[in-house]
Amino acid sequence: LVLRGAASEVVLVDVNEALAEAQAQDIRHATPFAYAVTVRAGSYADLADAAVVILAAGANQKPGETRLELLGRNAEVFAAIIPPVLKAAPDAILLVATNPVDVMTQIATGLSGLPPERVIGSGTILDTARFRGLIANHLGISAKSTHGYVLGEHGDSEVLCWSSAIAGTVRVEDLARQVGKPLDDAAKADIDEKVRRAAYHIIAGKGATWYGIGGGLMRICQAIGGDERAMLTVSVVSDSIESVPQVAASLPRIVGRAGVLGTIMPDLDRDERDGLRRSVELLKQAATDVGF
Ligand SMILES: NC(=O)C1=CN([C@@H]2O[C@H](COP(=O)(O)OP(=O)(O)OC[C@H]3O[C@@H](n4cnc5c(N)ncnc54)[C@H](O)[C@@H]3O)[C@@H](O)[C@H]2O)C=CC1
Numbered sequence: 001l002v003l004r005g006a007a008s009e010v011v012l013v014d015v016n017e018a019l020a021e022a023q024a025q026d027i028r029h030a031t032p033f034a035y036a037v038t039v040r041a042g043s044y045a046d047l048a049d050a051a052v053v054i055l056a057a058g059a060n061q062k063p064g065e066t067r068l069e070l071l072g073r074n075a076e077v078f079a080a081i082i083p084p085v086l087k088a089a090p091d092a093i094l095l096v097a098t099n100p101v102d103v104m105t106q107i108a109t110g111l112s113g114l115p116p117e118r119v120i121g122s123g124t125i126l127d128t129a130r131f132r133g134l135i136a137n138h139l140g141i142s143a144k145s146t147h148g149y150v151l152g153e154h155g156d157s158e159v160l161c162w163s164s165a166i167a168g169t170v171r172v173e174d175l176a177r178q179v180g181k182p183l184d185d186a187a188k189a190d191i192d193e194k195v196r197r198a199a200y201h202i203i204a205g206k207g208a209t210w211y212g213i214g215g216g217l218m219r220i221c222q223a224i225g226g227d228e229r230a231m232l233t234v235s236v237v238s239d240s241i242e243s244v245p246q247v248a249a250s251l252p253r254i255v256g257r258a259g260v261l262g263t264i265m266p267d268l269d270r271d272e273r274d275g276l277r278r279s280v281e282l283l284k285q286a287a288t289d290v291g292f
């Protein structure tokens with residue numbers, strides 16, 4: 001947020017107040033090299049008038065642990081933090097990062113009673129970035145010119161949409177042939193593994209993932225603050241996805257000042273559609289199991 005000037009003020013609230021203060025100081029020291037963003041540690045009351053409250057509190061995965069295994073612990077954390085957040089900032093958009101992010105988005109929507117469009121999970125924004133980056137690297141072009149979605153769960157059951165992935169206006173498979181680096185089954189399986197298992201690899205190496213999600217959360221805040229109507233793969237509770245009712249999962253959503261303004265259903269091939277249905281069924285079951 002500071003490096004891109006995507007906020008005017010950032011307040012860090014953590015049960016570990018000394019940590020929040022130390023992080024705020026450290027980030028503040030970067031502001032002369034970036035944007036004049038006010039950064040400070042605070043209490044819930046300091047969230048008054050926040051446009052966006054990012055919910056990132058809770059347990060993270062230990063090496064080999066799945067996101068869904070965090071559910072019980074993090075549902076308890078949200079039960080503790082959402083009431084004081086809402087008391088301080090009743091008009092804010094809630095932006096959920098805590099894992100398992102789709103189910104936590106469903107829980108945050110239920111606990112807050114806010115309309116679903118104002119409770120946004122970062123969902124697969126990060127997986128989509130990983131997918132675009134890896135395809136771009138394979139083709140030798142910019143990730144900014146490469147477009148493709150990862151849908152469904154931010155987690156093991158996510159769906160990489162190869163059928164609609166493009167570079168510029170060209171299907172990625174066609175461009176790959178043109179540049180003599182075919183996206184054959186082996187190349188696609190390699191990219192799939194590196195997207196789907198990215199968090200496991202990074203957590204095995206450094207204990208947590210920080211920068212990718214930081215970039216993704218910044219991008220969502222930028223789209224909200226600038227009322228951009230940007231298309232981003234984020235998670236909100238939807239009336240129905242692949243006939244599964246009231247489930248939070250990622251689809252391409254239009255994001256602006258009021259939150260999620262609309263949803264786009266991309267063309268999917270048979271396997272992608274089946275994968276998306278399996279993914280949302282799994283998420284619905286996980287939410288139901290914890291009473292949401
Ligand atoms: N959605 C995504 O793509 C990503 C999600 N995550 C998730 O974000 C969450 C946080 O991950 P990290 O920052 O790595 O963990 P961390 O352990 O570094 O930070 C979590 C913080 O939450 C605080 N906390 C715990 N309970 C609290 C409470 N009741 N009230 C206030 N603060 C509380 C802790 O004191 C701690 O400082 C995890 O669930 C992790 O899986 C992490 C990376 C990417």
Ligand SMILES: CC(=O)C(=O)O
Pocket residue numbers: 067099126198199209213
């Ligand atoms: C931790 C996590 O969810 C990620 O980096 O994808």
